[in-house]
Amino acid sequence: MKTIDPSHTIPVSVTGTFCALNCPHCGARYLRHMISVEEIPLYVKKGYKSFLISGGMLADGSIPFEVHRDVLREYRERYNLLYNFHVGFQKSEVAKELADVVSMDFFGDPEVMKRIYGLDLTPQEILQIARFYEKVVFHITIGILGGKITHEEKALEILSKETDTVVLNVFIPTPETPFADKNPPALEDTVRIFEKARRLFKRVILGCMQPKGEYRKKLQELLKESVDFITKPVGGEGNFKGCCAFIALRKT
Numbered sequence: 001m002k003t004i005d006p007s008h009t010i011p012v013s014v015t016g017t018f019c020a021l022n023c024p025h026c027g028a029r030y031l032r033h034m035i036s037v038e039e040i041p042l043y044v045k046k047g048y049k050s051f052l053i054s055g056g057m058l059a060d061g062s063i064p065f066e067v068h069r070d071v072l073r074e075y076r077e078r079y080n081l082l083y084n085f086h087v088g089f090q091k092s093e094v095a096k097e098l099a100d101v102v103s104m105d106f107f108g109d110p111e112v113m114k115r116i117y118g119l120d121l122t123p124q125e126i127l128q129i130a131r132f133y134e135k136v137v138f139h140i141t142i143g144i145l146g147g148k149i150t151h152e153e154k155a156l157e158i159l160s161k162e163t164d165t166v167v168l169n170v171f172i173p174t175p176e177t178p179f180a181d182k183n184p185p186a187l188e189d190t191v192r193i194f195e196k197a198r199r200l201f202k203r204v205i206l207g208c209m210q211p212k213g214e215y216r217k218k219l220q221e222l223l224k225e226s227v228d229f230i231t232k233p234v235g236g237e238g239n240f241k242g243c244c245a246f247i248a249l250r251k252t
Contacts, residue, residue, distance in 0.1 A: 001224055001225075001227060001228060001229070001230060002228065002229050002230075002239045002240060003229065003230050003231075003233040003236065003237075003238040003239050003240070004205075004208075004229050004230065004231040004232070004233075004238040004239070004240045004241075004242075004244050004247070005231075005232070005237055005238030005240070005241050005242075006208045006231055006232065006238070006242065006243050006244060008048065008050065008241035008242045009048075009050040009051060009052050009082075009084065009242045009243035009246070010035060010040075010043050010048050010050075010051050010052070011033065011034040011035070011051075011052040011054060012034055012035055012036070012037055012039075012040065012051050012052060012053050012054065012055075013031045013034035013035070013036065013054060013055040013056065014037060014053065014054070014055035014063060014064060014065055014067070014068050015031070015055035015056040015063070015064065016031070016036065016055075016056075017031045017032055017056070018031075018056045019031060019055075019056025019057055020056065020057060020058050020059045021056070021057050021059070021061075021117055021118060021119075023116055023117055023118075024115075024116065024146070024177060024178035024179045025116060025141070025144055025146075025171060025174065025177060025179050026174065026177060027174065027176060027177035027178070028056055029174050029175070029176060029177060030174075031055070031056055034054065034055075037068045037071060037072065038071075040075050040081075041075065041079070044075075044079045044081070049079070049080070049081055049082060050081065050082040050083070050084070050242045050243065050246065051081060051082070051083055051084070052083075052084045052085075052086060052103075052243055053065065053072065053083050053084065053085045053086070053095075053098075053099075054085070054086035057088045057089075057117075060090060060119075061088050061089035061090050061117065061119045061121070062088055062089070062090035062092065063086070063087060063088045063090075063092065065085070065092050065094035065095060066092075066093075066094055068094075069094045069097075069098075072094070072098055073097070073098055076098055082100045082242070082246065083098055083099050083100050083101075084099065084100065084101050084102070084103055084243045084245045084246060085098070085099040085101075085102050085103070086102075086103045086104075087099075087102055087103070087104060087129075087133070089104075089105075089117070089119055089121055089126065089129060090129065091129055091132040095133065096132060096133055096134070099133065099134075099135075100135070100246070100249060101135045101136075101137055101245045101246060101248055101249060102130075102133040102134075102135060102136045102137070102245075103136075103137050103138075103139060103167075103245045104126070104129070104130050104136055104137075104138055104139065105138075105139050105140070105141065106123070106126055106138045106139065106140055106155050106158075106159060107121075107123065107126065107140075107151055107155060108123055108151040108152065108153070108154030108155030108156070108157070108158055109123075109150060109151035109154060109155075110122045110123070112144070112145055112150045112151040113126075113151075115145060116144055116145065123154075123155070123158050127158075127162060130162075135248060135249070136163070137163075137165060137167060137244075137245040137247075137248045138159050138162075138163060138165075138166055138167065139166075139167045139168075139169055139207060140152055140155050140156070140159075140166065140167070140168055140169070141168075141169040141170070141171055141209065142168055142169065142170050142171060142185055142189075142190050142193050143170060143171035143184060143185030143189070143190070144171050146171075146179045146182040147171055147173070147179075147182045147183045147184055147185050148185070149185055149189050149193070152193050153193065153196055156193070156196055156197050156200055156201075157200070159201075160200035160201060163201075164201055164202035164203060165201060165202065165203040165204075165205070165247070165248050166197055166201050166203075166204060166205070167205045167206075167207040167244055167245065168193065168194060168197060168204065168205070168206060168207060169207040169208070169209035169210070170184060170185065170190055170209060170210050170211060170219065171184055171185060171209075171211075172184065172209060172210070172211050172212075173211075184211040184215055187215070187218055187219060187222065190219060191219075191222050191223065191226070194206075194223055194226045194227060195226055197226075198226045198227070203228050203229075203247070203248075204226065204227045204228055204229075205227065205228065205229040205231065205244050205247060206219075206220070206223055206227050206229065206230045206231055207231050207244055208231045208232055208243075208244065210231075210232065216232075216234055217234045220233065220234050229244060229247060231244050
């Protein structure tokens with residue numbers, strides 16, 4: 001088991017703090033901590049070489065990268081940068097052209113997808129979008145429906161026929177969102193999902209989204225034998241420096 005320090009990849013929002021969807025688990029809160037595209041050179045000067053290009057989604061599940069296409073291409077070429085594009089749920093020509101790797105959230109149940117994002121997409125429709133890109137790393141958030149286990153096992157079964165790598169995040173009750181008063185999924189349920197992933201995938205990654213405190217400490221201890229990589233290790237620094245999705249670019 002190896003560890004990952006994601007702080008070496010800087011998250012960028014192409015929409016500022018705007019998101020049309022206002023999903024119950026996020027409510028655009030996480031956009032507040034991202035930098036703008038124009039700030040990328042400032043972070044390059046500080047030594048950063050990889051960036052997560054993301055932003056709030058529009059009503060159709062797309063992220064409007066197009067307006068920044070030329071400048072993102074210019075920065076990538078001038079500074080020799082690595083880009084991980086979080087593309088939402090639509091095909092993006094910009095991401096296809098500029099991404100070293102693409103991150104996509106995945107749902108095994110269209111009803112759960114609808115309740116979280118308000119979008120009518122089946123698992124197969126999500127896969128059809130993903131196949132537009134060259135290198136995709138799928139993310140599943142365990143307990144995303146307010147801490148309840150719903151679609152996760154089915155999602156793993158579907159994805160195991162599509163890829164050998166999966167990133168599993170864990171739902172965090174976030175202040176100022178509709179799910180603020182919910183609890184993370186029970187530890188035993190979370191571990192069970194990881195154990196299933198271990199049986200189905202060559203590479204299993206605990207992603208950067210994990211509840212803090214005692215939950216995170218216990219979870220990481222319980223997953224030592226079930227995952228290949230732990231992001232944000234408790235009490236230590238990660239061996240791999242950067243976003244976990246870049247692990248998929250490795251040969252082994």
